[in-house]
Amino acid sequence: MTHGPSLLQAALEVDLLHRMLDRYNSQFFLGKRSAVARHFLDNAFVDDDIVEVDCLNEAALAVCTFFGTLAYYQSIGALPAKAVGTAFGEDVRGYWSLCKPGIEKLREELQDPTLYEGFEQLSRLMADMNRERGIPPYLKPELLRRFMEAEAGIGEEPPTTTTQ
Numbered sequence: 001m002t003h004g005p006s007l008l009q010a011a012l013e014v015d016l017l018h019r020m021l022d023r024y025n026s027q028f029f030l031g032k033r034s035a036v037a038r039h040f041l042d043n044a045f046v047d048d049d050i051v052e053v054d055c056l057n058e059a060a061l062a063v064c065t066f067f068g069t070l071a072y073y074q075s076i077g078a079l080p081a082k083a084v085g086t087a088f089g090e091d092v093r094g095y096w097s098l099c100k101p102g103i104e105k106l107r108e109e110l111q112d113p114t115l116y117e118g119f120e121q122l123s124r125l126m127a128d129m130n131r132e133r134g135i136p137p138y139l140k141p142e143l144l145r146r147f148m149e150a151e152a153g154i155g156e157e158p159p160t161t162t163t164q
Contacts, residue, residue, distance in 0.1 A: 005080075017083050020070055024088070029066070030154050035059035037151035040098050045148075050141045056102035064099055064116050067092055071118030074125070081125055089126045093139055094147040096123035 005013065023029060036059045044053045056064070070088060073079045084092075096119060107115045127137035139147065 013079055013083065016073060016078055017087060020073070020079075021087055024066065024091075029062075032059040032062045033151050034154055036063050036095070037148040037154075040148050041145070041152055044098055045141070045145050048141060050098075050144060052101035053098065054101045054105040056099060056106070060099055060102065063095055064103065064119050067095065067122060068116055068118040071122035074122060075118065081129065084122070085126055085129050089129070090139075090147070092119075092123050092126045093130075093137075094144055094151075096120070097138055097144055098148070 004010070024033075035057065039057045039060060040053060043055075044050055067088075070079070070084060070092075074081060074084045099116075099119075103116045103120070107113050131137050
């Protein structure tokens with residue numbers, strides 16, 4: 001009697017996880033993530049505090065949609081929660097913390113309480129998994145700022161020096 005996924009199921013899960021990682025780290029999506037981060041760095045951080053940003057730019061909506069899709073795959077059992085948490089957990093936590101006010105405003109404006117519901121559920125799942133490991137469920141403001149600073153610079157080539 002087996003207790004885990006079949007070899008075929010495990011191979012499919014790994015393949016899907018790698019496809020999602022490839023998409024998340026594609027040049028196109030790195031640009032989206034960087035644009036979201038710059039938006040939040042410009043609007044969400046005042047001194048050492050975070051202020052709610054209730055307006056999401058197009059890039060933020062793309063990131064929210066990506067995490068909603070990831071949540072769907074996890075919810076139907078195509079991706080194990082632990083694999084999603086290992087690969088995307090910190091990013092889910094960081095982006096949800098900053099996107100939540102904008103999503104709530106969109107839900108209200110569009111009168112659709114289910115908008116990005118999968119992303120919200122995935123964030124809760126990641127927070128629960130962290131809590132079980134003794135990790136606080138949400139990132140502190142200084143960690144969120146550092147996360148956004150790192151995201152803002154992704155996809156950029158580091159400066160090089162040449163000597164002649």
